[in-house]
Amino acid sequence: MKTRITFILLLLSTFTFAQNIISGKVTDPKGKPVVGANIYIDGTYDGATSSETGEFSFETTETGNKFLVVSFLIFETFKTEIDVANYKNQIIKLRENMNALDAVVITAGTLESGDKARVSVLKPLDIVTTAGSAGNIVAALQTLPGTQSVGEDGRLFVRGGEANETQTFVDGIRVAQPYGATTNNLPTRSRFSPFLFSGIAFSTGGYSAEYGEALSSVLLLNTQDEEDHEKTDIGFMTVGLSLGNTQKWNKSSLSVNMMYVNLAPYQAVIPQNVDWNNPYQSLGGETVYRYKFTNGIFKLYASFDSEKFDLNQKNVNFENPIRTDMNNNNFYLNSSYKGSIGPGWQLTSGISYGYSKNKLKYDITGIDSQENAAQLKLKLSKKVSNYFRLSFGSDYFITRYNEDIASTTAIQNGYDSNIFASYAEGDISFSTKLALKVGLRYSNNSLLNENNIAPRASLGYKLSKASQFSFAYGDFTQTPVVDYVKYSKYHQFESEKARHYILNYTFSKPGQLLRTELYYKDYNNLVQYDTRDIQYNSVFNNNGSGYAKGFDLLWGDSNLYKNLEYWISYSYIDSERQYKNFPSMVTPSFVANHNLSVVTKYFITDWKSQIGFTNSFSSGRPYNDPNQTQFMNGKTKSYNSLSFNWAYLLTTQKILYFSVSNLLGTKNVFGYDYARNPDPSGVYQRQAVIPTADRFFFVGFFWTISQNKNENQLKNL
């Protein structure tokens, strides 16, 4: 009897349990219905999907107090304890998820490329398939707004800043010598092949407190976390040979690339504006080793370069050309670890060492210089909540430089510098529309004997799904360049300083991007000297100043026509400085007021070809003509260069590549060098600074050998 009652009771209760109806409505923070949210009782199958009006209703056999879960991709998952019997017609308001794909990102100052970039300006491939870049990361970046193309130098000049005001970082750690060896008016290129990097962030100002010792800009290169598969790459080029190999194991992988460049055969065929005794030759290699732990990744990056060249350059001061013989050896090592340590905590640490040895013979003067530079870095970040993230860390930079000059007398110069810096930064998300980043950087410089505190702040506000405003402000300091601080035993230098204000508006849709930026940059504490050249006995001071203000515009589009991509970038800049030995406040010679680049890429399926054109235009640059009374009064004619490239897939793994820079052979003039003394008739003679050759042709054949037949080296070109 008892059993029967129990049985009936059981039956009854299951019957009554089934009667429990859970119902309600799901809304977003503004009260608008959320369609398609998943509502269910935790640990059971009982649940429903919200309707067009956000409403839901379902039956459950559960009883008592249970957890009700409401989830929807772009909102934070909602979980609450309910009494199953009494949960009807309730309104559930979901909160915004700060990690959602469409949350605001502060974009002022930054141009990003890569997988993880939220507002990506360039795709990783773009860096290398841009006509005229010839695989040089820096040349590709010079098609972006905010940069100045300075043909006789080749380095990155950002918003009225000198080239040394930009610092390069690999996996967050500084590279002391990012460019190849060069001499007077010969352009250099970036030491890094784009091959090993998966993400590039280029900031033209207002960057995070994590980075210091850069007045204008930072270039952040991140090596790939993972290699796709094992392969061997072989390249035959008109300028040399390249060889690469990747090996992959369970948790680790190793990539090695070697490159030998010799311009002799090329220069024998193509006429040069320069008289080479020994054309440019280099042997270099890069390697990356990665090991994946359960909670982190360790990377080791190493590169070496050995370069030499020997040439005779005409000099307006002498009857005979001056011979320059250059030998450079460079080594760079960088190891880093990045991983999570406990919930919400992330640790990044690293160490780098750079060594550069230059042996330069200029006419009869021999200059041997050596630089040893190291950096130690530790960074911690903690996600406190979805609304707040805190990061802080420390850096230690060590630089030893010395130079031996063997001329009529032997001279030694050099310096030792130790910089300790700490920073803290907070990321606050008020909502998916409004985010703020505030940071502070403290540094102590032993060489300059000074302490600096640099505040940084930026703010992002989202206007609509596709558009947003950002604002950035920051103070930046940097040790004066080696040309000055090597005379530190004669003069106590101070840091040079800059302050940035940036206002950014970005509009982005899939395949389309409009980015505009207004900026103002204030320089002070710049080094000045009173002699023609920088000498140990010059009278130095830190009283120089300057400004840069301007407007940057970038428009990129891949929707206009199938297989066609293009971008247009325009920069206007107004900048003046009184520094070095300038007698008055003028626009320096590396600044052109207008810069315009148009880059196009078109894939022709029938021809299995990608072709691209790049046109770069800059208005004239100032130069100083001592025949005139006013300082820096001259202006060169404008600069224009149209470049073309063509990549042809012979088979999937074999590519034939052709490129030519300055297709039209425009006679460009970068500036003028004037004689130090007037000739007998009282006139200062001059000599134009021109490219080493009007055009540059490149033909290469690239072959990939791997299991995967679809892999090729298109991305390396």
Add this chain to the structure above:
Amino acid sequence: MTKIITIITLFICSLLSAQTQFEQGMTKAFGLWKEGKNTEASQLFERIAAAEKNSYLPNYYIALINTTAVFTEKDKTKIDLLLTKAQDALDAEMIKDQSNSELYVMQALIYTGYVVADPMTNGMKYSGKVMEAYAKAKALDPNNPRAVFGEADYQLGGAKWTGVDTKPLCAQVDKSIELFNNFKPATPFSPKWGLERALEIQKTCK
């Protein structure tokens, strides 16, 4: 005595009903998917996945539903959301078991989704990953018809402009059909799809 029997019976019943609850849930979800109610089906699978930590199947189907939806979706932002969802579901199972051939086939399919969504951007980047995932799936189970067919199918898709020799690929398709015919799913809900598409491809292959 009766009490004990009742308790045992009830216990067995509940065991059985737990079993059938999973089956019922899965059957219902498949029904919703067949009706084209992708969101509802995916969400029911999500609920099942949350309740049944021991089976990889619910998360597998969340990944499959959301990935296959990409092949007909045009809105790029939506594609991103679908693939993110698929990847999250797959990751949840990958952590538990790295020796399941079907999970690698699923991974290859998600990467294929990225390629199909934007070949210009993702083709070069994901092709290697697609091939690697299929290679792993085949290494774990050389007789998995979906791995054999998927690998051949992906390369055939690109053959139009890569100029790869299709003959050995078509032979692989033939081989996969043989494998499909001999394939016995481990449970009624285990992955068994793919034969129809393989037959379709076989027709155009040659």
